Amino acid sequence: MSITVSTQTQHPQNKVQGHLVHQNPIKSAGNRAKGLVQSGKYLADGLNAKGDDYSVGKINDLTTKLGSLGIAATLASLTKNPVSKAMEFTGLVSFLTAMAVWPKVIAAPIKARTGFDVNQEYVDSYGRQKRFFEDPQYLPWDLWKKEDLDKVGDKLHISKNIANRSEKTQDKMKQISTQANTLWMLTTGFATPLMASLMGNYAGKYVEKVTETSRVQGAIKQTGMEDFTKANKSTLQKIFVDPVAKLMSANKKAVDATFLDKVTINDTAKIDEMLKNLDSAYDAIFGKGTDAAFEFNKASMLYKNVPADMKLTQFDEKTGMNVIKDASGKVINKIHTKNVDGVSLMGDKWKVLPNKMADILGISPKEYKQITKNILNAGENGAVNHESEELAEILIRKFAGAENKENLKKALNKAESILTPAMKELDDASNSYKAVLDKTVNAMKSIVTNDASAKKVLDDKIKYIGEAQQTRLSNKVLNTKISWTSPIRILDIIAKHDNVSTVEAKAALKKELSEFIYGVTPHHINNNFDDVVKGNFVAPAKYVQGIKKYFGKLSENTKAMMSNADLVKNIDNNTETVAKKLLKLINPADKGKNFENICEWLGKAPDKFLTDAAKQNGIYRGWLKKVGGAFTILTGITLLATTQFGKANKYNKD
Amino acid sequence: MNCSILNSQINFGKGAKKEPRDYVSEPTFANKAAATAHTVKSLPDYAKRGLQGDPDANFHEFMKLSKIPYLLGGPGLVATIMAGSNLFDMKANKAAKFNGKGMALGCLGYYAMSAIAKACIDKPLKMFRGLDLNHPINTVAFNRPHDAEGHSTFKDESHSLFESSKFIRWGFVSPDEPSFNYKEVQKKMGIPEDANNADAMMRPIISSTIKRANSWKYLTSAFAVMLGVGLGNQKAVKEEFMTGVVSNIKNGSKPSVKGIVNGLKTKVAKPIKDGFVSLWKGSETLGSKVTGKVAILGFAASVIAANISVLGNSKVKSNVQEKGAN
Numbered sequence: 001m002s003i004t005v006s007t008q009t010q011h012p013q014n015k016v017q018g019h020l021v022h023q024n025p026i027k028s029a030g031n032r033a034k035g036l037v038q039s040g041k042y043l044a045d046g047l048n049a050k051g052d053d054y055s056v057g058k059i060n061d062l063t064t065k066l067g068s069l070g071i072a073a074t075l076a077s078l079t080k081n082p083v084s085k086a087m088e089f090t091g092l093v094s095f096l097t098a099m100a101v102w103p104k105v106i107a108a109p110i111k112a113r114t115g116f117d118v119n120q121e122y123v124d125s126y127g128r129q130k131r132f133f134e135d136p137q138y139l140p141w142d143l144w145k146k147e148d149l150d151k152v153g154d155k156l157h158i159s160k161n162i163a164n165r166s167e168k169t170q171d172k173m174k175q176i177s178t179q180a181n182t183l184w185m186l187t188t189g190f191a192t193p194l195m196a197s198l199m200g201n202y203a204g205k206y207v208e209k210v211t212e213t214s215r216v217q218g219a220i221k222q223t224g225m226e227d228f229t230k231a232n233k234s235t236l237q238k239i240f241v242d243p244v245a246k247l248m249s250a251n252k253k254a255v256d257a258t259f260l261d262k263v264t265i266n267d268t269a270k271i272d273e274m275l276k277n278l279d280s281a282y283d284a285i286f287g288k289g290t291d292a293a294f295e296f297n298k299a300s301m302l303y304k305n306v307p308a309d310m311k312l313t314q315f316d317e318k319t320g321m322n323v324i325k326d327a328s329g330k331v332i333n334k335i336h337t338k339n340v341d342g343v344s345l346m347g348d349k350w351k352v353l354p355n356k357m358a359d360i361l362g363i364s365p366k367e368y369k370q371i372t373k374n375i376l377n378a379g380e381n382g383a384v385n386h387e388s389e390e391l392a393e394i395l396i397r398k399f400a401g402a403e404n405k406e407n408l409k410k411a412l413n414k415a416e417s418i419l420t421p422a423m424k425e426l427d428d429a430s431n432s433y434k435a436v437l438d439k440t441v442n443a444m445k446s447i448v449t450n451d452a453s454a455k456k457v458l459d460d461k462i463k464y465i466g467e468a469q470q471t472r473l474s475n476k477v478l479n480t481k482i483s484w485t486s487p488i489r490i491l492d493i494i495a496k497h498d499n500v501s502t503v504e505a506k507a508a509l510k511k512e513l514s515e516f517i518y519g520v521t522p523h524h525i526n527n528n529f530d531d532v533v534k535g536n537f538v539a540p541a542k543y544v545q546g547i548k549k550y551f552g553k554l555s556e557n558t559k560a561m562m563s564n565a566d567l568v569k570n571i572d573n574n575t576e577t578v579a580k581k582l583l584k585l586i587n588p589a590d591k592g593k594n595f596e597n598i599c600e601w602l603g604k605a606p607d608k609f610l611t612d613a614a615k616q617n618g619i620y621r622g623w624l625k626k627v628g629g630a631f632t633i634l635t636g637i638t639l640l641a642t643t644q645f646g647k648a649n650k651y652n653k654d
Numbered sequence: 655m656n657c658s659i660l661n662s663q664i665n666f667g668k669g670a671k672k673e674p675r676d677y678v679s680e681p682t683f684a685n686k687a688a689a690t691a692h693t694v695k696s697l698p699d700y701a702k703r704g705l706q707g708d709p710d711a712n713f714h715e716f717m718k719l720s721k722i723p724y725l726l727g728g729p730g731l732v733a734t735i736m737a738g739s740n741l742f743d744m745k746a747n748k749a750a751k752f753n754g755k756g757m758a759l760g761c762l763g764y765y766a767m768s769a770i771a772k773a774c775i776d777k778p779l780k781m782f783r784g785l786d787l788n789h790p791i792n793t794v795a796f797n798r799p800h801d802a803e804g805h806s807t808f809k810d811e812s813h814s815l816f817e818s819s820k821f822i823r824w825g826f827v828s829p830d831e832p833s834f835n836y837k838e839v840q841k842k843m844g845i846p847e848d849a850n851n852a853d854a855m856m857r858p859i860i861s862s863t864i865k866r867a868n869s870w871k872y873l874t875s876a877f878a879v880m881l882g883v884g885l886g887n888q889k890a891v892k893e894e895f896m897t898g899v900v901s902n903i904k905n906g907s908k909p910s911v912k913g914i915v916n917g918l919k920t921k922v923a924k925p926i927k928d929g930f931v932s933l934w935k936g937s938e939t940l941g942s943k944v945t946g947k948v949a950i951l952g953f954a955a956s957v958i959a960a961n962i963s964v965l966g967n968s969k970v971k972s973n974v975q976e977k978g979a980n
Contacts, residue, residue: 043869043872043873046865046866046868046869046872047866047869047870047873047963048866049861049862049863049865049866049967050865051865052819052820052865053818053819053820053821056819056865056868056869056872059868059869059872059873060872062872063872063873063875063876064876066876067875067876067877067878067879067880068879070876070877070879070880070945070948070949071760071764071879071880071883071884073880073941073945074880074883074884074887074942074945074946074949075760075883075884075887076941077936077937077939077941077942077943077944077945077946078884078887078937078939078942079939085941134713134716135712135713135716136709136711136712136713136716137712137713138713171709174707174709175707175709176707178704178707178708178709178711179704179705179706179707181704181716182700182701182704182705182711182716182719183705185701185704185716185719185720185722185723186701186705186719186722186723188723188727189722189723189724189725189726189727189730190726190730192723192727192730193727193730193731193733193734194730194734196731197731197734623737626737627734627737630737641705645707646707649706649707650706651703651706651707651708651709651710652706652707652708652709
């Protein structure tokens, strides 16, 4: 048996052919792509027993990427949500990028200090690209120019006077590269998942924006509307998001919606189609509702083809959802209507704005969550839940009284600054919808009939389209305590009670505030908002005016602190609801109905999106803190370690 | 014969008679496990010397260190998901834990299927050709000389005899090496018993088999990990796999034999079976109907093709040499 020869550093016997690789990131990315293609060839060779250790090893580059792609595709196929699907591939890209970037993070400070790159690559005489410092026992130093070695020697402070300066430099470089390689192996197991998560997190926001924008554009195309939103978009959105979104929605065909000249009451199919189109336009702009009862009723009323599962369903009061029951009345399946608010022009405002508004109150997500608790269980005759009293107490401490006036003012101004641009968007969105509405109204003008029952059917459909849509929207913006404006209402209540020095005054404030927080019920519509809310100001395309009218009714104290005078100007336009408009056409004698069920709607929130938003905000912050923190610590330790590389130690005596 | 302690007991310096040497061990489970254990025990040493830039640190040590990130990466991903839990929201907590479990099972599936993919090629090869691609060999790596007489310390490294397709220690692939069953391999490769150039016939086959097998292993792994992760994320698996087992143990319920068997059936075997079925069938999305089948069929096809290719090409063709030709 032969004895192994020492495996210490061997200098290649013959002069090594090849050259070091100096590439900019773009070229090196191109090289990577070429490398993958090359790996494919190596795979074909390897399966036929051709090639060598190097080429077979290179197959791994390709198959790991293929396998990862397969994983992403498999995971993407498990979810219906297009954003989640896109996120799987974003995650894949993030992971691969993180794996590639981390060694560069280690190498960068080393290069700055020592002048050479521990990830330096070279091409050998066979045209194979390899890392120079991969194997410390085989370093083809012939490939390095003497001047480059001297430069490194200078930076490493190796004395210029010694004879074998090059060798000493090379030894030091070998030491540093070994240290860097080891650090890389020890840290990448932690760094890659952390970095990938963080990158995926931020990339995800972009992906979400693009995906949703493309769906919105598709939806707009399919309702035959023009895209009124161009004016509002930021430059960043126009450059980075819109082109990609346009590409993604290219397969949706633009539709010329049917607006007929002459329609009779018997043309039920055409009428249904026009109303359906109107409804789709609404959804495309303002977002679908997630109220199970609403969706169910809408489907039964409006659409001839109610989805099959909905046909079997009933609305269950107890669970507040559409359910399928068996013969004995037991619930066998719940039908979840998903929150698809994101897929609309205004969509993500329902989430984003409340997030920001929650911050204004300066309370934690847990506390804010309590504001929206018990929405459906508002008590009779002023019963108030003790949690809302506790929360009222917290808010009073923060904002009430003369000593907190500055805080109150700041909070109000912040709320305004957030609300104002959103209102502009809402205005534009309303205009888009108005265009479709007007067309529909014109088309309906020609409907003539004496058939009372047929008219009733049409009335009901119109009522659902018109009133319910408006109420849904005004809920989100205005009416219930989960709306955009509820933080301002809370602050308004506090501002109104500017004297809280006496016990009675404080108690009165606390009562009013906690009642508002607990729930807006038929018993609690007060503060002069009744007529505003119940009245007919909330016409389509006039939502913003409605908000302004609403703000016009805020207390004088509050108005004095608001910075946007235009926002709180009193507006008295009496505008018509959709329903009234349409109904008037059909029933000229009918003066139009009031919102009979508005209180019902006020008590119920279409969805607890604000609760979710607050939750997500809290969770997100906590997650970001943990993951971001861990990554920062790891990077710090790594960078600190690299500063010690190259120093003399037990194995490397200078 | 296991010589693992021999080398470390050898004295050398002036007058030393014995010297450390390379040796192979029989490719039994125990020996391979011992080799793995030796490597794992050496990792902290590799790391320590590597971080100090030991000039004797070599490529083998670097490659072994890469096992660390491989094994840490999976749990690392799970941890970043679980970081979203533990906050005051019960719903989100539950969601994070559920998603974390899915990720954890996916990672488990990844590691398991990676190993299974390799085994699906190695085991048949060993069974039908007597060749174990993970045949353990212990090599002695000498460090630089530390004195004027040229003495040096050394370290034991656990390698596989067939690590490389080119640089194979043919000295160990011989009838004289007790740990290598040369005759069995010769027979199973269809090399005539009395052939006088058996080495010349066997060596190219071994070389090419290594290249083929490794290539097929890489390709099969791509499907295997897709299968593993897909399986781990099936609803049936996420909900049922080992659910409640940990809490049962924490509650102090004593596991009886019957209980363990039952547990294996309901908490392990059944969820996996259900997972396969649901992965194959796919769910509501169109994509899932395709990806599940691609993963399962791709993996199966790759394993079958690999074995046909590797086994088919590792036997001498019968028309190569006639027996008794003069």
